[in-house]
Amino acid sequence: MFTSFYSLSARPFVKEIKSEKMFPSSSHQELLARLSYLKDNKGIGMVVGEAGAGKTSSLRAFAASLNPALYRAVYFPLSTVTVTDFYRGLAYNLGLLPAFRKVDLFRQIQEAIQDLYSGKKVTPLIVLDELQLASTQFLSDLHLLFNFSMDSENPFILVLCGLPALSMKLSLTHNQPLNQRLMMRYQMDGLSKEETKGYLEHHMRLAGANYPIFSDSAIEAISLVSRGWPRLINNLATTSLIFGYQKGLKTIDEDAVRQAAVELGM
Ligand SMILES: Nc1ncnc2c1ncn2[C@@H]1O[C@H](COP(=O)(O)OP(=O)(O)OP(=O)(O)O)[C@@H](O)[C@H]1O
Ligand SMILES: [Mg+2]
Structure with missing residues (x-):
C-alpha cells in the first residue's frame, strides 16, 4: 500500500471527512x-x-x-x-x-x-x-x-x-x-492555487505525513488540472500517490500528477 511507503498512518483524501477536520477554505x-x-x-x-x-x-x-x-x-x-x-x-x-x-x-x-x-x-x-x-x-x-x-x-x-x-x-x-x-x-468557488496547496498539506498532515510529499510543481499541476474543485483534487492526489508508490518516488513531482490526470481521463 502507498500509505506505508509514504509512512502515513491513514489514507489521506478519503471521501468522508469529519466536519471538524475540514479544510477552512x-x-x-x-x-x-x-x-x-x-x-x-x-x-x-x-x-x-x-x-x-x-x-x-x-x-x-x-x-x-x-x-x-x-x-x-x-x-x-x-x-x-x-x-x-x-x-x-x-x-x-x-x-x-x-x-x-x-x-x-x-x-x-x-x-x-x-x-x-x-x-x-x-x-x-x-x-x-x-x-x-x-x-x-x-x-x-x-x-x-x-x-x-x-x-x-x-x-x-x-x-x-x-x-x-x-x-x-x-x-x-x-x-x-x-x-x-x-x-x-x-x-461556491473552487480553491485558489494557494488554497489548493494548503488543502493538500492539510490532508497529508491529517494522514500523518512527516515531510512534504508533493513538490511545488506537483501542487501547481494539481491546482491547474483540478481547477480547485476538492473532489478532483482528492482523486488526482490519491492517484498520484499510487503512481508514485509504484514508481518508487519518495516525492510526487509534476510528471506523476500528469500521469495520474491521464489515468483519470482529466
Ligand atoms: N473544505 C473541505 N475540506 C476537506 N475536504 C473537503 C472540503 N470540501 C470538500 N471536501 C471533500 O471533497 C469531496 C467533495 O465534496 P462534496 O461531496 O461536499 O461536494 P459537492 O459540492 O456536494 O458535490 P456534488 O455536486 O457532486 O454533490 C468530498 O470527499 C469532501 O470530503
Ligand atoms: Mg453533494
Whole structure:
C-alpha cells in the first residue's frame, strides 16, 4: 500500500471527512457565514456550485454545529429520494403519520413545523440536496409548502442545494415565486492555487505525513488540472500517490500528477 511507503498512518483524501477536520477554505468559511445569517433570519436559502465543490460536506458541517436542543436538522438528497419520499420523510421526522392526499399532508407538515417552532422553540433545518434534478412542479410545491405568509417570521430554515443549473432553473419566470423568496444565495468557488496547496498539506498532515510529499510543481499541476474543485483534487492526489508508490518516488513531482490526470481521463 502507498500509505506505508509514504509512512502515513491513514489514507489521506478519503471521501468522508469529519466536519471538524475540514479544510477552512474561503468558500467553505463564506458558506458557513451565509448559513449562519440564514439561521438568524430564517427562511429559504440556496447554495450552488460545481460537482465536487464541497457543498454537501459544508452543509453537513453546518448542521453538525447546531445545538440539537434548538434545531432539528433533516437532509434529503433528491438523487436517492423521490418527491413523495421527501414529503413522507419530512412528516415522519416531524412525528406525524403522513396523510394520503397531498393537500392534507401539506397542512399537516405546516402545522407541525409551526408547532415545533412556536410550541417547542425548535427550528427545523431542512436541506434539499441535488435539487437541480427537481421538476418545476416540485419547485412550485415547495413554494406552497413553505409559505407561512400569515406569520411575521418564518418558522423554519430551508436550504436548497445543487449544481449551478439549479440557480438557472430558479431564475425562469415560472419559478419566480420561489426565487423571490430566497433570503440567501451563495455560489461556491473552487480553491485558489494557494488554497489548493494548503488543502493538500492539510490532508497529508491529517494522514500523518512527516515531510512534504508533493513538490511545488506537483501542487501547481494539481491546482491547474483540478481547477480547485476538492473532489478532483482528492482523486488526482490519491492517484498520484499510487503512481508514485509504484514508481518508487519518495516525492510526487509534476510528471506523476500528469500521469495520474491521464489515468483519470482529466
Ligand atoms: N473544505 C473541505 N475540506 C476537506 N475536504 C473537503 C472540503 N470540501 C470538500 N471536501 C471533500 O471533497 C469531496 C467533495 O465534496 P462534496 O461531496 O461536499 O461536494 P459537492 O459540492 O456536494 O458535490 P456534488 O455536486 O457532486 O454533490 C468530498 O470527499 C469532501 O470530503
Ligand atoms: Mg453533494
